[in-house]
Every structure is written in C-alpha cells, then in structure tokens.
Amino acid sequence: xxxxxxxxxxxxxxxxxxxxxxxxxxxxxxxxxxxxxxxxxxxxxxxxxxxxxxxxxxxxxxxxxxxxxxxxxxxxxxxxxxxxxxxxxxxxxxxxxxxxxxxxxxxxxxxxxxxxxxxxxxxxxxxxxxxxxxxxxxxxxxxxxxxxxxxxxxxxxxxxxxxxxxxxxxxxxxxxxxxxxxxxxxxxxxxxxxxxxxxxxxxxx
Numbered sequence: 147x148x149x150x151x152x153x154x155x156x157x158x159x160x161x162x163x164x165x166x167x168x169x170x171x172x173x174x175x176x177x178x179x180x181x182x183x184x185x186x187x188x189x190x191x192x193x194x195x196x197x198x199x200x201x202x203x204x205x206x207x208x209x210x211x212x213x214x215x216x217x218x219x220x221x222x223x224x225x226x227x228x229x230x231x232x233x234x235x236x237x238x239x240x241x242x243x244x245x246x247x248x249x250x251x252x253x254x255x256x257x258x259x260x261x262x263x264x265x266x267x268x269x270x271x272x273x274x275x276x277x278x279x280x281x282x283x284x285x286x287x288x289x290x291x292x293x294x295x296x297x298x299x300x301x302x303x304x305x306x307x308x309x310x311x312x313x314x315x316x317x318x319x320x321x322x323x324x325x326x327x328x329x330x331x332x333x334x335x336x337x338x339x340x341x342x343x344x345x346x347x348x349x350x351x
Contacts (some may be wrong), residue, residue, distance in 0.1 A: 149177045150208035152226055153198050159189040160295050161214030161243040168302035171318045172310055180205045182225040190216045202229035207236045215245030220252050227253045241290040243298035247271055260284050261291040265335050299324060
C-alpha cells in the first residue's frame with residue numbers, strides 16, 4: 147500500500163506528520179513524502195524543515211494521497227495540482243487535512259462533494275463547489291477531508307479502520323497513546339471565548 151504525502155513550502159507540519167504517524171503503522175504501508183523537487187522545504191513557522199524524498203514523477207500512482215494544508219496561498223496551477231489530478235484517477239483514497247481541502251478543491255476534485263476544512267476556510271472551500279459540512283472528518287466516496295490541524299489524527303485513525311479494521315486502528319491509537327484531554331475547551335469557534343476567536347482571526351492562523 148503506497149501512501150504519498152505532498153510537501154510544499156509554508157505547509158503546516160502537523161497536518162502531514164500526524165496522519166503520517168498513524169498511517170505508517172498500517173500493515174504493508176509505505177509512506178513517501180513527495181514534491182516538485184527533492185530536498186528540504188520549510189514549514190509555516192520557518193523553524194522546521196521537512197524532506198521531500200521523491201518527485202511527483204517518481205510516485206505517479208499512490209494508493210492513498212494525503213494533502214496537508216497551511217497558510218500558503220492556494221495554487222491555481224502548477225505541478226502539485228497536475229500531479230493530484232493524475233494520481234487521483236487511480237487512487238483508492240484521496241484525503242486532505244485542514245486547508246489541504248482547498249488544494250483538492252483547486253484541482254477540481256471536490257465539486258459537488260461533501261467536504262470540510264479549517265473553520266476559517268469553509269467559505270473558500272464552498273467557492274470550489276464543495277458542499278461544506280461542519281464536521282471533524284467527512285467521507286464522500288473515496289474522498290476524505292479533515293477539519294483543522296489536529297483533525298488529521300482523527301481522519302487517519304478513521305481511515306485506518308476502514309482499511310485494516312477497527313482492531314488494527316485501535317491498536318495504532320493505543321500505541322500512540324492518543325487519549326486527548328485538552329486543558330481548555332477552546333478547540334472550536336463555537337466554544338472558544340469571543341476574544342480568543344478574534345485573536346486567532348487577527349493572527350492569520
């Protein structure tokens with residue numbers, strides 16, 4: 147089972163690394179970080195570098211595509227969108243985390259489909275013809291989209307269950323000790339204090 151995660155400058159690290167840590171534990175899985183060219187990309191903070199190990203041309207037909215998001219502008223053309231359109235023709239699953247769904251939308255893959263994204267990007271996602279659903283993980287056929295950054299873990303575990311069964315997915319969850327108990331109840335704009343919502347909007351996160 148070939149899993150490809152495209153990397154690009156100013157993407158959000160956890161969008162890729164969270165799902166990678168889950169999906170890489172699937173039996174028979176190989177995960178490749180792909181990009182327009184090999185080498186290091188810098189994530190959205192500028193502090194962390196991730197390595198592209200293979201070019202898009204070297205991984206033309208992955209079984210699973212997972213597109214991370216980030217604050218970088220959504221491409222309107224280029225190698226990433228071209229690869230997504232081509233690889234999607236043969237993929238078993240095409241997924242995204244956070245604003246990665248905007249990239250799928252820009253590639254024309256979400257028209258008429260149920261999908262989600264980061265809460266601040268839902269209007270933009272609708273602009274690509276998607277039917278926006280305010281849920282943490284949304285399945286529509288082979289397309290799987292996750293809401294904000296940490297939803298990538300839930301997406302990956304849910305997808306792992308679909309692929310390998312609940313027992314395997316639960317074993318992965320326990321192995322990672324994914325047992326979230328956040329210190330604050332501010333993880334959604336509906337529950338966060340108004341001043342927190344305004345702070346996040348102003349920061350561009």
